Structure formats: structure tokens, C-alpha cells
Amino acid sequence: MSPSDHLAEHSPDLNPISTLRSQGHTRSISISRCPFSHRLPKCVRIVEVGPRDGLQNESHFVETSRKISLVHELVDAGLRNVEVTAFVSPRRVPQLADSSAVLSAIRKKTGVSYPVLVPNLIGFNAALAAGAEEVAIFASATEQFSQKNINCSIQQSLDRFRAVTTAARAYGVKVRAYVSCVVGCPYEGPVNPEAVADVTIALKEMGCYEISLGDTIGVGNPKSIVQMLHAVLQRGVPVSALAIHCHDTRGTALANVLAAMSVGVSVIDSSVAGLGGCPFAPGAAGNLATEDLVYMLQGMNIDIGPVDLDRLSATGRRICAYLGRESSSRVSAASHNNSKLSSCSRSAASL
Numbered sequence: 001m002s003p004s005d006h007l008a009e010h011s012p013d014l015n016p017i018s019t020l021r022s023q024g025h026t027r028s029i030s031i032s033r034c035p036f037s038h039r040l041p042k043c044v045r046i047v048e049v050g051p052r053d054g055l056q057n058e059s060h061f062v063e064t065s066r067k068i069s070l071v072h073e074l075v076d077a078g079l080r081n082v083e084v085t086a087f088v089s090p091r092r093v094p095q096l097a098d099s100s101a102v103l104s105a106i107r108k109k110t111g112v113s114y115p116v117l118v119p120n121l122i123g124f125n126a127a128l129a130a131g132a133e134e135v136a137i138f139a140s141a142t143e144q145f146s147q148k149n150i151n152c153s154i155q156q157s158l159d160r161f162r163a164v165t166t167a168a169r170a171y172g173v174k175v176r177a178y179v180s181c182v183v184g185c186p187y188e189g190p191v192n193p194e195a196v197a198d199v200t201i202a203l204k205e206m207g208c209y210e211i212s213l214g215d216t217i218g219v220g221n222p223k224s225i226v227q228m229l230h231a232v233l234q235r236g237v238p239v240s241a242l243a244i245h246c247h248d249t250r251g252t253a254l255a256n257v258l259a260a261m262s263v264g265v266s267v268i269d270s271s272v273a274g275l276g277g278c279p280f281a282p283g284a285a286g287n288l289a290t291e292d293l294v295y296m297l298q299g300m301n302i303d304i305g306p307v308d309l310d311r312l313s314a315t316g317r318r319i320c321a322y323l324g325r326e327s328s329s330r331v332s333a334a335s336h337n338n339s340k341l342s343s344c345s346r347s348a349a350s351l
């Protein structure tokens with residue numbers, strides 16, 4: 001039985017292509033093409049931020065052993081980039097006070113990167129001592145968010161980050177970077193894309209191999225995301241050095257990711273079960289759920305590596321059960337309710 005027949009049998013109304021075929025429409029193949037698929041990257045690298053971004057805002061302390069097993073489960077589900085924790089002030093982010101214990105206990109697999117967040121040299125040195133091979137620094141496009149988040153101006157933060165990138169180079173540690181509030185700021189409102197470009201260029205010039213552009217409070221839409229990306233690209237930052245990091249506060253994260261992909265972005269941050277949110281960004285909900293991203297990309301036949309969606313969904317459900325909350329992944333909820341339909345997207349890919 002072909003995938004389309006399988007779909008037709010189980011859910012005829014979900015499969016317009018086979019329905020049209022059965023009605024004698026021979027040109028149905030053409031509508032199976034995504035109208036902008038030629039502009040989308042063929043491969044996407046997913047950066048899973050659940051263990052760090054996902055847990056940092058949780059009020060009840062997650063046991064160190066549970067954090068470690070979450071990282072292992074995500075890697076076992078096939079993810080190849082898993083952000084593990086943050087070496088920040090334990091007074092500011094008590095949930096991640098066990099960062100050294102977590103990172104040093106991770107059973108590392110070859111071919112997997114395990115970046116950790118560091119705000120300054122203190123954090124970098126602690127991360128290095130715990131075995132970090134990749135760190136992520138994090139700046140903001142707005143002054144007020146920078147002050148609230150890391151207690152310094154944008155310029156001061158760039159000076160601190162330059163010290164980190166210099167040290168990282170000396171130790172052979174890779175450095176990724178974030179820019180927060182790329183579309184809107186909880187304290188300053190709409191953000192000028194040129195401000196995002198300024199910070200992105202500064203981070204690129206100090207040696208960050210990749211800069212992840214964060215819609216921290218999930219106010220973006222496909223148009224504002226693309227406008228922001230164009231501003232960054234027009235200033236000469238190569239698209240291969242950019243990633244996108246969308247919070248799903250208003251339900252636009254997946255659409256925003258697709259918009260970013262249509263201009264060539266091929267690295268996407270997401271969080272298992274849609275966990276997450278910055279403690280210093282009031283109103284910020286969780287990230288785009290990794291399960292939902294994987295469902296869409298696998299369904300579109302975009303290569304994301306060997307990710308097992310069922311295992312990933314199970315991981316999301318387990319951590320949510322531990323935290324005593326519902327998963328924000330729509331795919332996870334849907335496949336739980338109707339396992340027969342869970343493979344629709346994957347079947348459609350081969351039509």
C-alpha cells in the first residue's frame with residue numbers, strides 16, 4: 001500500500017492529493033509542491049534548548065539527576081545539538097545553580113554538541129572546568145533588556161563577551177551567540193532591525209561562529225521576522241551564520257521559523273514540549289516545541305538527521321509529568337489522542 005493510499009484509507013479528508021487523484025485530477029502532483037519549497041534549505045540543524053531555556057524559569061528545583069537524564073533522552077531521540085545549562089548567577093537563576101554538576105556528569109556522545117550559556121569570564125571559567133567544549137554568550141538588541149537580564153549596558157556586555165571569545169579561542173572552545181528582543185522588547189516595545197544588525201555584527205566580528213536571533217517574548221510575525229533578517233543580511237552577515245529562536249507566546253513561532261527558512265536560515269532553536277521562557281522577560285512563554293518543528297520538517301522532507309519523533313514526544317511527556325504541567329507541543333497532544341494520524345506528515349512527504 002502506497003503512503004497516499006494509506007492516508008486515503010485512514011483519513012480521506014486529510015489527504016487532498018489522493019482525493020483529487022481518485023476524482024481523476026491528473027495534475028494533482030503539482031499542488032503537492034510547496035509553492036516556495038525551492039527557497040527552503042534542504043537540511044536544517046535543530047538546536048535543542050530545553051534543558052537550559054526550558055528549565056531556567058521553573059520555580060520548583062529540578063533534581064540534578066533529572067536534568068542529566070533529560071539531556072541523555074534528547075540525545076537518544078536523535079538530537080545532535082543540546083544546550084545543557086547556564087553558568088550564571090545562582091542568585092538570579094536558582095534553577096541552574098547545579099550547572100557544574102550537570103555538565104560534568106553528562107555522558108557525551110561523539111558527534112553531539114553540548115553548549116552552555118555563559119555571561120562573562122566567571123561563567124566561562126566555571127564551564128571550562130566542568131568540561132565545556134562549546135559556550136553561548138547572550139546579548140540584547142535593547143538597552144533595557146540588557147540591564148534587566150545581565151545587569152549591564154549593551155556595550156558593557158560586548159566588552160565582557162570579547163573577553164570570553166578571546167579566552168575561548170585560547171582553549172579551542174567554540175562560541176555561539178544570542179541576540180534577544182530582535183522584534184520586540186518587554187520594556188521598550190518594537191525594536192529597530194538596525195539595532196539587531198549592530199549587535200549581530202559585533203558578535204560575529206568577535207568570533208562567534210553562529211548568532212541566534214531571539215524573539216524573546218514571541219511578538220514577531222513572518223513579516224517582521226523577515227524584515228529583521230533582511231536588515232541583518234544587508235549589513236553583510238552571511239545567512240549561514242544565523243539561527244532563529246522563536247518563543248511561541250502568540251502562536252506564531254512555527255510560521256516565523258518557516259519565514260526565516262524562506263530567506264535561507266537553516267539553524268533553528270526549539271525546546272522539547274515547548275518549555276521555556278526568560279525569567280527577565282515578563283510575559284514570555286515557552287519556545288517553539290521541538291516535536292512540532294520536527295513534525296513539520298520531516299513532513300516536508302527536510303533533512304534534520306536521525307530524529308525519532310515518537311521518542312522525542314515521549315521525552316517531552318516524561319519531563320512534563322515530572323514538572324506537573326501539560327506539554328505545549330501540539331503534535332504530542334494530537335498523537336496522544338489519535339496515534340493513527342501521527343504519521344500523516346511523514347507519509348505526505350513521500351507523495
Ligand SMILES: CC(C)(COP(=O)([O-])OP(=O)([O-])OC[C@H]1O[C@@H](n2cnc3c(N)ncnc32)[C@H](O)[C@@H]1OP(=O)([O-])[O-])[C@@H](O)C(=O)NCCC(=O)NCCSC(=O)C[C@@](C)(O)CC(=O)[O-]
Pocket residue numbers: 053056086087088089090091092093119120121122123124138149150151152178179180181214215216245277278279280
Ligand atoms: C550576568 C550576571 C552574572 C551579571 O552579574 P553581575 O553584574 O555581577 O550582577 P548581579 O547582581 O546580577 O550578580 C552578582 C552576583 O553574581 C555573581 N556572578 C557573576 N557572574 C557569575 C557567573 N557567571 N556565574 C555565577 N555567579 C556569577 C557575582 O559574583 C555576584 O555574586 P554575589 O556577590 O551576589 O554572591 C547576572 O546578572 C546573571 O546571572 N543574570 C542572569 C542572566 C540569565 O541567565 N538570563 C536568562 C538567560 S537569557 C535568555 O533566556 C534569552 C535567550 C538566550 O534564551 C534568547 C532569547 O530568548 O532571546
